[in-house]
Amino acid sequence: MKKFLLLLLISLSCFFANAQVKLLSLAQLNKRVANTDTLYVVNFWATWCAPCVAELPNFEKLQMVYKDKPLKVLLISMDFQSKFKLVQQFSVKHKLKAEVYLAERSSDQELIDGIDKDWGGALPGTLIVNAKKGIRKFYEQEFTYAELNKLYLSSQ
Amino acid sequence: MKTLITVAMMAVAGLAFKVADNGYVVGDKATDFKLKNVDGKMVSLANYKSAKGYIVVFTCNHCPYAKAYESRIMALDKEYAAKGYPVIAISPNDPVALPADSYENMQKLAAKKSYTFPYLIDESQAVSRTYGAKATPHVYVLQKTAAGNVVKYIGAIDDDTEGTKTEKVKYVENAVNALLAGKEPAVTATKAIGCGIKWKKSV
Numbered sequence: 001m002k003k004f005l006l007l008l009l010i011s012l013s014c015f016f017a018n019a020q021v022k023l024l025s026l027a028q029l030n031k032r033v034a035n036t037d038t039l040y041v042v043n044f045w046a047t048w049c050a051p052c053v054a055e056l057p058n059f060e061k062l063q064m065v066y067k068d069k070p071l072k073v074l075l076i077s078m079d080f081q082s083k084f085k086l087v088q089q090f091s092v093k094h095k096l097k098a099e100v101y102l103a104e105r106s107s108d109q110e111l112i113d114g115i116d117k118d119w120g121g122a123l124p125g126t127l128i129v130n131a132k133k134g135i136r137k138f139y140e141q142e143f144t145y146a147e148l149n150k151l152y153l154s155s156q
Numbered sequence: 157m158k159t160l161i162t163v164a165m166m167a168v169a170g171l172a173f174k175v176a177d178n179g180y181v182v183g184d185k186a187t188d189f190k191l192k193n194v195d196g197k198m199v200s201l202a203n204y205k206s207a208k209g210y211i212v213v214f215t216c217n218h219c220p221y222a223k224a225y226e227s228r229i230m231a232l233d234k235e236y237a238a239k240g241y242p243v244i245a246i247s248p249n250d251p252v253a254l255p256a257d258s259y260e261n262m263q264k265l266a267a268k269k270s271y272t273f274p275y276l277i278d279e280s281q282a283v284s285r286t287y288g289a290k291a292t293p294h295v296y297v298l299q300k301t302a303a304g305n306v307v308k309y310i311g312a313i314d315d316d317t318e319g320t321k322t323e324k325v326k327y328v329e330n331a332v333n334a335l336l337a338g339k340e341p342a343v344t345a346t347k348a349i350g351c352g353i354k355w356k357k358s359v
Contacts, residue, residue: 048220049351050254078349080224080318107315112347121312122291122352140290140352 021088024076024101026114032074033129033136039155041148042074042127044103044115047083047090051142052124056094058145062152063098071152073098078123081105130155179288182344185304186212186296189283191246191276192259194266199274201244201298201305208240209299209308209335211328214289216247217265218256219351222292225313226269229293232313232328233273241297241332243273248284248292253354281356291350297331297341308335311346 033040043059045052056075063073075098077087084102091100105111112121116138119125126139128151135155143151180186188201201210213229215222233243251258259277266275278284287296288310297309309331316324331341 046220051352082318082320108317108349109312109315109347112349119347120290121347121349123350124352 021077021084021091021100021102023081023084023104024074025104026111028104029074029076030114033127034131036132038070038072039152040072040074040127040129041152042076042129044076044078044123044125044127046078046123047086048079049123055124055142055144056096058143058148060097061145062148065149066152074101075099076101076103078103078108128152128155179286179290180296180307180310182307182310184307186298186307187286188305189278191278191283193274193276194259194263194271199244199276204242206240207242207300209297209332210305211236211241211243211332212287212296212298213243213245213293213313214248214284214287214291214295214353215245215293216249216254216257216351217261218249218254219292221317221350224317224319225293228313228319230269230271230273233271235329236332237272239332239336241336245271245273245275246278246283246289247275248278248281248289249354250281250356252356257354281353284353289353291348291352293350294348295328297328297335299335309341309344310348312348315346317349 029042033042041059041062043056045056047053059073059075063071075096077100079087079102081102081104087100087102103111108121112119115127119138119140122140124142126141126143127136128139129136133155190198190200193199201207204210211232215225215229229243229245237243247257247262249257255261262275262277293313295309295311295313296307298305299308309328311327313328314324314326315321327343327346330343334341
């Protein structure tokens with residue numbers, strides 16, 4: 001019985017390790033994307049946003065295709081902070097492989113302005129940062145995989 | 157003549173694109189519109205003879221942000237309609253993309269919640285594009301002047317989307333209160349986080 005419980009615990013921890021959602025603040029994000037070794041594609045989405053959910057696989061695919069390249073895809077949920085569990089469940093259910101975060105913020109205004117002053121606040125939105133080349137661009141739009149791939153290649 | 161027409165058409169198309177792309181900024185004069193209310197009647201800003209201005213809210217049925225703000229939109233009308241700033245709610249979404257935002261479902265919601273303000277459908281989405289609405293809810297506070305309806309504030313209702321803060325910065329209330337006091341709003345533009353508007357697929 002003890003063995004069984006241990007086994008269950010180990011399998012559970014493996015299960016959750018794949019889809020560990022964390023909180024991420026604007027300051028943490030800005031610090032992260034300032035890293036000059038990596039190109040960052042940061043997608044802002046929400047579990048309730050249908051076009052966001054529809055395009056998530058494109059971001060997952062981008063990360064998979066270029067997994068050996070210095071590319072990091074970050075999926076930042078703009079769900080309310082009280083919905084942490086829901087975001088966690090969503091990422092498990094959809095088997096998200098990229099890093100998933102929930103935006104930690106005291107105010108949507110500060111966060112949106114801090115990401116990009118031209119972001120009106122509509123979802124989905126995508127930030128691409130290549131600090132080495134001084135590229136930081138925000139796109140308030142949906143992306144097909146082909147568009148995303150093109151954007152990534154042109155930002156390298 | 158043909159060239160002239162082509163040039164004129166291109167100019168109009170260019171203008172339409174420019175408006176669609178940017179929408180209003182604070183200080184612009186907002187155009188009036190004629191849109192169908194949930195009671196079947198057509199509503200224009202000009203219908204409100206005694207209004208001093210308007211709180212035009214682009215909102216919708218389905219969006220969690222719109223839902224989170226619904227009671228606060230209702231409260232704005234209760235507070236400010238009598239003071240001369242009625243709420244005019246407009247649903248910008250394409251019901252083909254989002255059946256929850258159909259005219260029938262708008263009627264149901266308005267009846268269920270006993271909206272005290274009009275809830276208009278922007279079937280062609282032309283008004284939403286002209287204003288530059290991006291997400292729901294997205295507010296435009298207009299002041300009626302001799303020269304027209306001037307945009308005085310664009311953005312969010314307050315800084316507390318989820319409705320959990322005890323101390324909110326009430327952007328719309330502050331703007332309208334300033335206008336009622338004969339002053340200019342201190343904050344004229346904020347970001348309106350919410351659901352991106354579902355535009356019709358271009359044909």
